[in-house]
Amino acid sequence: MLASHDEDASLRSARSQAPPHIAVLSGGSGGNSLVQPLARITDTVSYILPISDNGGSTSEILRVLGSVSVGDLRSRLVRLIPDTDRNGRPNPTKTLLAYRLPVDTHAARHDWLDLLDGRHTLWRDVHVDVQRSLTAYLRVFYSEILKRTAGLARVFNFSTAAFGNLVLSGMVLFFGHMETAIFTFCRLTHINEHTRVLPILSTRFTTPIAAVLQDGTVIAGQNAISHPAAYSAIESNLPSPEDDDANLPGSLASLRAPGIIFDKQVAVPLPSPIERIYYINPYGQEMHPQANPNVLQDLAQADALVYAPGSLYTSLAPLLLPAGIGKAIQQLQVQRRPRIFLLNGSLDRETPGYSCWDFLVAAAKAAGLTDGLDSATTESGLQALCSHLVYIRQGDSLEPGTSPEIDLAQLRALGIATVSCAGRWEGQVRVYQLGDRPSIILVAYLRPKARN
Numbered sequence: 001m002l003a004s005h006d007e008d009a010s011l012r013s014a015r016s017q018a019p020p021h022i023a024v025l026s027g028g029s030g031g032n033s034l035v036q037p038l039a040r041i042t043d044t045v046s047y048i049l050p051i052s053d054n055g056g057s058t059s060e061i062l063r064v065l066g067s068v069s070v071g072d073l074r075s076r077l078v079r080l081i082p083d084t085d086r087n088g089r090p091n092p093t094k095t096l097l098a099y100r101l102p103v104d105t106h107a108a109r110h111d112w113l114d115l116l117d118g119r120h121t122l123w124r125d126v127h128v129d130v131q132r133s134l135t136a137y138l139r140v141f142y143s144e145i146l147k148r149t150a151g152l153a154r155v156f157n158f159s160t161a162a163f164g165n166l167v168l169s170g171m172v173l174f175f176g177h178m179e180t181a182i183f184t185f186c187r188l189t190h191i192n193e194h195t196r197v198l199p200i201l202s203t204r205f206t207t208p209i210a211a212v213l214q215d216g217t218v219i220a221g222q223n224a225i226s227h228p229a230a231y232s233a234i235e236s237n238l239p240s241p242e243d244d245d246a247n248l249p250g251s252l253a254s255l256r257a258p259g260i261i262f263d264k265q266v267a268v269p270l271p272s273p274i275e276r277i278y279y280i281n282p283y284g285q286e287m288h289p290q291a292n293p294n295v296l297q298d299l300a301q302a303d304a305l306v307y308a309p310g311s312l313y314t315s316l317a318p319l320l321l322p323a324g325i326g327k328a329i330q331q332l333q334v335q336r337r338p339r340i341f342l343l344n345g346s347l348d349r350e351t352p353g354y355s356c357w358d359f360l361v362a363a364a365k366a367a368g369l370t371d372g373l374d375s376a377t378t379e380s381g382l383q384a385l386c387s388h389l390v391y392i393r394q395g396d397s398l399e400p401g402t403s404p405e406i407d408l409a410q411l412r413a414l415g416i417a418t419v420s421c422a423g424r425w426e427g428q429v430r431v432y433q434l435g436d437r438p439s440i441i442l443v444a445y446l447r448p449k450a451r452n
Contacts, residue, residue: 019043019044025308026047028073032079038306046195046198046295047080048200051201051203054208057071057160057162067169068172069207071162080197081094081189101161105158116142141166141169176204179198179202179294182199206282207289211274212278270352321367339386344430347403348429359404382416392430
């Protein structure tokens with residue numbers, strides 16, 4: 001018995017001294033700024049990402065292959081690849097996988113063929129074993145493209161394609177499983193073995209979202225909700241009943257419309273505010289999917305949860321909607337583990353006129369923590385959602401209505417701690433200023449107490 005007691009004591013001591021395990025709910029680009037600050041704290045990070053993106057080069061993959069969306073996952077995976085190789089030189093594999101093909105359609109196709117054949121200059125310093133492996137997955141991808149377009153009017157448009165998307169899609173096609181593809185990607189690129197990238201849903205198929213506006217309008221597809229694009233493909237490339245075998249008959253054409261070219265800086269207002277977001281099947285019917293079991297397992301083991309900044313309804317909400325996520329967050333509250341909400345520094349097309357309170361209520365409703373019908377359930381839902389709120393300090397140069405208003409007293413009355421950060425502008429978006437201050441904040445709230 002004494003030996004067993006000593007063993008348990010040693011285990012508790014080791015756990016209290018170990019770096020924390022942090023789970024991060026984030027979109028593809030909005031959470032990338034957290035990678036370096038979190039890496040200063042711990043290697044044990046689980047990045048949980050949505051798979052509902054249908055814009056950019058991802059839209060072309062979905063249009064032709066009807067596969068699962070890889071854009072947000074690829075964005076985080078590429079960011080996690082070490083910047084330098086073992087000799088301290090810029091990592092050529094990261095440079096390759098971060099590459100985007102040219103905008104011009106003909107130049108992009110020529111570039112793609114050079115990459116496929118190994119003639120492209122970006123292969124020059126990539127290790128030969130890595131080159132052979134990546135090329136094999138590219139050939140799987142291209143073989144499927146040729147099969148899907150053979151004898152048809154439509155062709156695959158490589159314009160602005162993210163090379164990493166093409167590689168990851170080839171891996172998914174080869175293995176038939178997204179998480180196996182991610183594992184292989186991580187091993188080939190030497191991403192830290194303690195860092196995990198997880199899709200919120202475990203599926204091989206497209207899982208789009210839709211928004212219901214307050215005026216009753218329904219908008220299908222993340223890209224149409226967040227930043228709609230003009231059609232960028234020629235008319236003969238548009239889906240038709242005769243040649244569209246990548247998608248189910250009768251499925252929504254808007255979900256597979258080309259959306260390669262769009263401008264995230266241009267925010268055309270929605271005709272009415274968003275009422276709610278939900279998952280849909282290819283026919284536009286509402287679905288209630290289960291969360292990826294591996295995501296629920298990582299949340300149960302996490303010492304802290306971080307909600308990264310990003311689009312509220314098209315990045316964060318799809319991560320909170322799946323069954324099981326709300327209960328996992330409530331369990332973190334019961335165990336008194338930090339749940340840190342990084343508030344957006346600016347407003348966008350999805351959140352015009354939103355206050356901090358509006359952001360939190362929308363997130364809590366998506367997770368099923370509150371129905372928002374009365375103040376008591378709303379307050380308890382917000383207390384479950386987050387224990388700490390980090391926000392960007394209001395600057396004198398900000399125009400009214402460009403960033404969410406924050407009532408600090410209202411939050412503190414609920415027991416939600418608040419911490420301010422410096423920020424900077426990137427185009428029309430106000431982002432957290434990287435440096436020591438965010439790291440200090442995260443260290444202060446992510447260092448867990450020893451568990452009993």
